[in-house]
Amino acid sequence: MSETEIDLAREFTDRPFGRYRKDGERSAEIFRDDMLKPALDEYDRVIVDLGGTNYYGSSFLEEVFGGLIRAGFEKETLLEKLEIRHENLPSVVEESLRYIEQAAAG
Amino acid sequence: MKKLPGNYRIRQQRITYKRNSRSCRKNKKKKHYYTDGSGFWNYEMIQAPGVLDFSYHAKRHHEAIVHFAEHLHKAVADRRNVLIDFSDTQIITPVGATYLYSEIDKFGDNVTIKFKGVVGLIKDILIGTGLSKLCGYTHTSAISQRQYWIPVTRGIKDEGLDKMTEFLIEEALLYQQLESDNKSEAERLVSKAIGEGMLNVAYHAYPDSEEEKRFWWVMAYIYASKLYIALCDRGVGIPKTLKEPGLFEPLMKRLSLGRDDGKMIKAAMEYTRSSRSESGGGLGSSDIQDLVLKNPKGRLVIVSGRGFYSLQGENKENKKEKTLEMKNDIRGTLIQWEIPLAGSA
Numbered sequence: 001m002s003e004t005e006i007d008l009a010r011e012f013t014d015r016p017f018g019r020y021r022k023d024g025e026r027s028a029e030i031f032r033d034d035m036l037k038p039a040l041d042e043y044d045r046v047i048v049d050l051g052g053t054n055y056y057g058s059s060f061l062e063e064v065f066g067g068l069i070r071a072g073f074e075k076e077t078l079l080e081k082l083e084i085r086h087e088n089l090p091s092v093v094e095e096s097l098r099y100i101e102q103a104a105a106g
Numbered sequence: 107m108k109k110l111p112g113n114y115r116i117r118q119q120r121i122t123y124k125r126n127s128r129s130c131r132k133n134k135k136k137k138h139y140y141t142d143g144s145g146f147w148n149y150e151m152i153q154a155p156g157v158l159d160f161s162y163h164a165k166r167h168h169e170a171i172v173h174f175a176e177h178l179h180k181a182v183a184d185r186r187n188v189l190i191d192f193s194d195t196q197i198i199t200p201v202g203a204t205y206l207y208s209e210i211d212k213f214g215d216n217v218t219i220k221f222k223g224v225v226g227l228i229k230d231i232l233i234g235t236g237l238s239k240l241c242g243y244t245h246t247s248a249i250s251q252r253q254y255w256i257p258v259t260r261g262i263k264d265e266g267l268d269k270m271t272e273f274l275i276e277e278a279l280l281y282q283q284l285e286s287d288n289k290s291e292a293e294r295l296v297s298k299a300i301g302e303g304m305l306n307v308a309y310h311a312y313p314d315s316e317e318e319k320r321f322w323w324v325m326a327y328i329y330a331s332k333l334y335i336a337l338c339d340r341g342v343g344i345p346k347t348l349k350e351p352g353l354f355e356p357l358m359k360r361l362s363l364g365r366d367d368g369k370m371i372k373a374a375m376e377y378t379r380s381s382r383s384e385s386g387g388g389l390g391s392s393d394i395q396d397l398v399l400k401n402p403k404g405r406l407v408i409v410s411g412r413g414f415y416s417l418q419g420e421n422k423e424n425k426k427e428k429t430l431e432m433k434n435d436i437r438g439t440l441i442q443w444e445i446p447l448a449g450s451a
Contacts, residue, residue, distance in 0.1 A: 017264045054294040088290035
């Protein structure tokens with residue numbers, strides 16, 4: 001089984017901000033489409049480590065994780081393949097998972 | 107030598123001002139022009155309101171504040187130099203000063219703005235918020251030596267958000283006040299409240315402006331054991347955003363709100379990401395509320411368009427909300443978070 005880990009703060013930005021690509025290069029859409037989706041397509045298991053920064057607005061998290069459902073991923077597939085971590089903030093992990101559930105529920 | 111009372115100078119200034127005003131009216135001169143011989147010839151004098159504060163308790167003063175801002179706006183739009191007279195001002199809060207700052211900063215580029223009657227706490231607030239500096243003064247006072255504030259800063263998107271968050275967490279020790287020993291949680295709470303407010307400005311406040319001109323003004327201030335954070339923009343206002351056809355139509359129909367601006371702000375606060383619209387994104391309302399809902403004595407006030415909204419409470423289920431409809435439009439949005447700090451200066 002192939003596995004990869006994405007450290008958002010180290011590999012993307014420690015100041016995530018905005019939903020859409022037009023909001024700048026630290027936006028959720030860029031992270032989702034250019035880093036997370038390719039990883040989900042390529043690997044059986046993807047660990048997203050959100051630790052290293054606490055600057056997560058709800059818009060960013062919703063667009064990344066809820067946006068995966070809108071991009072065509074099945075909820076079951078995501079919950080199976082995706083592991084979300086944050087060493088200090090369990091609330092960020094819970095919120096991210098909730099956005100997947102909410103987007104799937106429509 | 108006879109000792110003069112402490113407020114002698116102020117009283118003399120008021121007497122001089124009243125005498126000159128009477129004289130101007132009598133001579134049918136333009137009463138707005140300042141003519142007491144202090145050198146401010148050809149300045150249009152605008153009287154600042156008695157109370158420059160947007161709290162619920164100051165609701166009866168809102169009309170005067172907006173009228174003052176409109177007067178100022180008209181003067182600077184006509185490129186007339188302005189002398190703002192604070193002689194009759196009893197209360198000015200940092201948040202009220204932030205609103206004034208944004209008005210002058212956005213519209214007052216090509217005019218000179220001076221102050222009159224600036225004493226005591228008013229002076230401290232004008233210095234602390236950076237309003238004095240904006241108008242070319244180099245005043246200092248005791249309060250300016252203390253690092254209990256971040257002056258009003260203009261920016262776009264999330265410029266300076268980390269500096270502001272760091273100040274609130276480290277200087278204001280806000281994480282203690284939020285009943286959390288988890289500094290990371292407090293950092294997230296603060297950054298997402300202000301950050302989502304900034305994002306709203308980028309998305310909704312200036313639908314017809316270029317991205318680099320979608321300005322907000324932000325300020326943090328600790329005064330009388332309270333932390334005030336203000337985020338202001340001079341855009342179309344939340345009620346007008348909600349009235350835009352298409353974007354929030356389903357929400358408006360569901361809530362049947364009519365045209366009361368105060369209730370529209372309340373509706374915007376109920377709007378969550380779960381009801382996200384493809385065309386605009388949510389308003390990040392729960393992020394904005396969370397900062398005060400974590401503190402039972404905290405208060406959130408939003409003034410936008412002609413609407414006023416305030417929120418206080420311990421959680422989302424047990425919260426007190428008030429709305430008002432004002433007579434005049436403030437031409438923008440002002441969000442203020444007010445959080446009591448035990449043991450602050």
